Amino acid sequence: MELARRRGFIWPSFEIYGGVGGFYDFGPLGSILKNKIIQKWREFYLIGENFFEIDSPSILPEEVLKASGHVDHFVDAMVECKKCGNSFKAVDVAREATGKDIEGMKESEMDEFFAKNGVRCPDCGGELGKVFLFNSMFRTTIGPGSQRVGYLRPETAQGIFIDFKRLQRHARGKLPFGVIQIGKGYRNEISPRQGIIRLREFTMAEAEVFFDPENPHHPNFSRLADERIRLWRAEDQIKGEEKLVEVTAKEAVEKNYIHNELIAYYAALTKKFLVELGIPETAIRFREQKPWQRAHYSSETWDAEVHTERFGWVEVTGIANRTDYDLSRHAKFSGEDLTMVVGEEGRKVLCHVVEPSYGIDRPLYCVLEHAYTEEDDRKYLKLKKWLAPVEVGVFPLLKRDGLPEKAMQVQSLLRSRGLLAEYDDSGSIGRRYARADEIGTPYCVTIDHQTLEDNTVTVRDRDTTKQIRVPIERLPELLTSLLRDEIDFEGAGTPVKK
Ligand SMILES: [Zn+2]
Known part of the structure; x- marks a missing residue:
């Protein structure tokens, strides 16, 4: 939460x-x-x-x-505290105080149950009034x-x-x-x-x-x-x-x-x-x-x-x-x-x-x-890929040398093809990966100096943290297939050694 x-x-x-x-x-x-x-x-x-x-x-x-x-029937049995005036669902108060389930009892039977078990207000300990029905x-x-x-x-x-x-x-x-x-x-x-x-x-x-x-x-x-x-x-x-x-x-x-x-x-x-x-x-x-x-x-x-x-x-x-x-x-x-x-x-x-x-x-x-997963020093949301609210993170490795501009182009390309791609250039690349993991982003694309030379980028997999290198032109189709679980990540590009 x-x-x-x-x-x-x-x-x-x-x-x-x-x-x-x-x-x-x-x-x-x-x-x-x-x-x-x-x-x-x-x-x-x-x-x-x-x-x-x-x-x-x-x-x-x-x-x-x-x-x-x-x-007539969409009703809950409730009680009110005579001292603090707070109201409660009768079955909840009974369960909290005694561990017993009084569902299905009539109001008068609930009154008897409360009296017999000495049930009092869960908030202030005051005396409870009679059980009555409340249309919700x-x-x-x-x-x-x-x-x-x-x-x-x-x-x-x-x-x-x-x-x-x-x-x-x-x-x-x-x-x-x-x-x-x-x-x-x-x-x-x-x-x-x-x-x-x-x-x-x-x-x-x-x-x-x-x-x-x-x-x-x-x-x-x-x-x-x-x-x-x-x-x-x-x-x-x-x-x-x-x-x-x-x-x-x-x-x-x-x-x-x-x-x-x-x-x-x-x-x-x-x-x-x-x-x-x-x-x-x-x-x-x-x-x-x-x-x-x-x-x-x-x-x-x-x-x-x-x-x-x-x-x-x-x-x-x-x-x-x-x-x-x-x-x-x-x-x-x-x-x-x-x-x-x-x-x-x-x-x-x-x-x-x-x-x-x-x-x-x-x-x-x-x-x-x-989906919430804690592994060693990593915390991430292992959401089903198709459910992720951000499907692709797009990061320039550094905030200079034309990398941000190139990364924004990649983001636009992915958005134009219907992918929920988000650009992020704040903090170190490690912190950006960690943030993406925390919201369950399945794939992160990083634009580095090699991108400027050969138009390829790295793609990182959330669950394994493994990376592959692929040409930008293949990216929209590749990511779409990956998000649909149609292809295997490691075979989708050239593996990157860490
Ligand atoms: Zn009270």
Whole structure:
């Protein structure tokens, strides 16, 4: 986190006014990294899955969220300290004070639990008031002086359900079909204390996969059937056993660990996505939510979790079976027919939905933590090359003899070919390499006196620190291939002896 702040990945928001918990800015490097993660997600879902994308408002009128159940059910149990007035999530206070999990208890049972265990305010030791429910949506009004209530959206999914009538026409009667939306979501967390892991405003990438409940299959299931996933089933959690079963997606369905083929498919796809971002397989597991942990709309939910040193296991994706809950509720509340006519027989179907819902901010943190490497006297970010916010560092060996001018030409050449190349001439070459390592720049190009003679430069590899010498004219193509892992570094040019 220190490095992430210092080098411009993540900054606390509103810093000069003392900051506000639960909000973070992405700095110059963080913004690029975040956009690259989003772009990769699009490659998986828009291109790979052949889904449609929409972009709908992030303020929703109250009737939408009444229908979706969020006005009644998007609540957290909280307590307030009678002495200092600070408020807390009831389950967090209980866990911190006793190590016990009180999730799923009624408010009165929580009160009893607190009294019996003598739980007091974690900030000042004062007496706690009664547990009450707090709706964690941000409320606003739409229009000046208007009585029309609106909320900042708690999920992007609702925008997709609302557009279902038009979307199903776009799908031309074919099931399953999927729709994605990427954008901000909001949750008025009671007391966010986990940095970027618990945000009040966050970026989500959600896919709603509409399917026929009489044919709950993914047409390309075989493509991921042999992908291995590690599952922590609800029944083992309830028994208190931290036991992971490792199975293929196919076995997960056959053994009925996962009750829906589409959920198994999207779990396997999520694993592939996380591995693509550079998260090791051994740090990924899927945790089934216990019945009382599930959202009000879900009949089965599996969370992809990534292990981190700082926060332990972090939920990064939720894959839920939303059944026909949303479409049937919106049909009822709006009075519109939200069924779909399917196939040649013209059967009317009320679609069911499986939803893979990704946070973007949390995986970004996990990527940074897993990339951070300390080796001997080196510290570097071992980011996947394609993810690096600076793809190429361009350095003149010295700040004289025409080397800076030549280096700036090389930078322009690389930028004109779409590469994120950054020029740096401050400090010794060793310090510049160290700075580039720290932000995960995979390749550094150095312009030296030999460059002026024969138009060749050295290229240094971040992970091995080995160097090769190559002609400038080959540089754009070579670096592009290297960044895509299409060619081997050492064979790409003449090795340079140190
Ligand atoms: Zn207090």
